[in-house]
Amino acid sequence: MPGEHAKLSASGAKKWLNCPASVTMEADFPDTSSAYAAEGTTAHALAEIKLLLALNRISRVQYHKIARDLEITEDMEEYTDAYRDFVIEEYNRVRANTPGAQIYIERRLDFSSWVPGGFGTGDAVIIGDDEIVVVDLKYGQGVKVDASNNPQLRLYALGALAEFGYLFRVKDVKTVIFQPRVSNISEEIICLEALIKWGLTVKEKAALADSGTGECAAGEWCDSGFCKARAICRAYAEEKSRAAAYEFRPPAELTPDEIAEIIDLSERLASWSKLVKDYALDTALRDGVKYPGFKVVEGRSNRAYGASEADIAAVLTDAGFSEDDIYTKELLGISKMEKLLSKKRFNELLGPYIVKPPGKPTLVPTEDKRPEWDSAVQDFKKFIEKE
Template sequence: MKLPTPEYHALLSPSSAARWINCPASVRLTKDIPSATSQYAEAGRVAHAIAELKARKKFVEPMGARTFNSRLKKLKSDPNYAPEMDRYTDTYLDVLTEHAMSYQSKPLTALEVPVPIGIFTGETKPDGSAATGTADCIQIGGNVLWVTDYKNGSGHPVSAEDNPQMKLYALGALYSYSIFYADVIKTVKMTIVQPALNSVADWKTTPEELEVWARDVVKPAAESARTGGCEPNPGGWCESHFCPLKNTCRARAEKYLALEAFGKALPAGDPAATTPTLSDDEVGDVLTRAKGLASWVKQLEDYALQACLAGKDIPGWKAVEGRSTRSFADPDTAYETLITNGYPREIIYDQVPKSLSQLEKLLGKKTFADLLGSQVVKPAGRPALAAASDKRPPYNPAQAAFGTTN
């Protein structure tokens, strides 16, 4: 089975929507930067192809075992294939099956669907047609449209709530299928399946709410991106949505370097300017300003290293050989040498039991729950600092003392 290779990638794509909606200037500043791939992106491409094949067999295309296995074998021969993709894509298929079973009758299921995002952003392809994005799965039945997205990554869980990427897919799907369903669809559901993190995130809205968002948020942001009449607006979307300019963006640098000016702007005579300690208000201010500072510095270090390796001069810095770790050329041969020379096997090998998570993967969730579920304890987590916008409830010491959480 041939892996999907899109011929055209929209500048205002759904996958980068959180970035260009919040920072329209990033589109103008990065449009001439060549798109780069990575081993993670390539692995995701293979996993998506496997997920599509499994879903196609179940919902769309009658496919015998021989044809299915032949296509699957070809995908598994890709150098970016990893064994865990089988389990991950099975989880995705299970979610789609649950969705299908929730309808009163068999829903329409469409896979890898190009949906016209340009209808809402104003962007067109070279041939003049509306720019598109590709939705992993669209299911429609009764008065419900359900958009499901598979993510192969294991970085951090992605929320489906108010997710711009998912909302653009949903808008495109509503437009594409309006000729068949017109005003029938009353509810739009969205699900992001991230099996590597055991995360299945859901959210629902209405066509009317999506249309308001398209008019009040998407259209103005897209217009600003096209005209370029805006300044860069750095934020969490720089990193989470892979802005090509994130390492060298001056606005992002100024945001973090503004910490140097902390306290200097206080009015003369302000008591806070002379106190030896920060107030709680000031501590909160510094933490808010510094959020993301550590990762930004790490990204600058990565950029500088690659620049040095490419022969560029980064004043004050150079590339050197890092610390190396010794290892056996052939561990089995090394250990066998010791055993041959009289050293007991038990002093060479450690016998370590598998962890709870490893046993759950080995046994499967159901068998694990049946055999060991009653022996699993989950104490309250340790308190951790989070932004006020975090959806988790505030830490409750009383509940934690009794080993429970909200």
């Protein structure tokens, strides 16, 4: 159900399993939604109706009626097609073994017998003899999400078992992250006994998180779980400050290892500092909180016309200026042009005229997926361009 959130949510499970106090710490912060979240919601809605159509659960007319109200991009069509095909393939695979296998789309899964008040929505759940398959569509294009040991998917699996487990003799549970924008399909297969054993450990931790008596414990889940309390959390601040208290050792010159640590540290401190500054500005404006040594001022701004474009143009043409004097005519940029023409037509007409100049060298962590800068290759490119 859109807008309904469990106190101990499956998506936040990694955070509350590691930091039981996070539930209480985050309670007073409002839920925020970003443009990315809205895009993900649209992609899920589209993926859902594509599956329902493929399973003959809605008609083509119903499909178009729903689809026309969604803001669908061309990429979204491709990615959700790939997701639909994947789920249908999994369903057919399970059906080959169990003709009466069942599939549920966007199904509310209740795992409250493990986690107080716990529920979530399974994007696709397939159940047959021997196995349950839980597929989660992730529309993000940031970090690749791993299915192994993923508490969100395991909780969904426990919810699916609670609801449908009686229908078949399930032995294994397969959980899948389908993340098409980063070409990531990650799977975990866990036997029923191991899942139940894991569920029992979760049950204890969930009870502690629910009781509000647990302590803050900072770690990578603070950032990966987007904890809303980071700006005010002492444990998080202490962890960041520990990192800042870096000890430099002789000799006088920093080594490449030390410089790498400083770059890493400065990036982590910069993101923490932004969080705290945003929080301080927000509370200063909203609640009038004063922060010693700081004040809120009006930011710099640029001049703008205070009337409509047509009114401004009328003033100028009345004063004798021609349209050529006052307007500039520009070719649409590449993204807008591609949107206007469609990707296919854009490639047909303009493909040969699109160039991609080399970007400026930049220092990034080794996990970044771009290939390492190669000076020889760049020199060769420059040589080719001159020819």
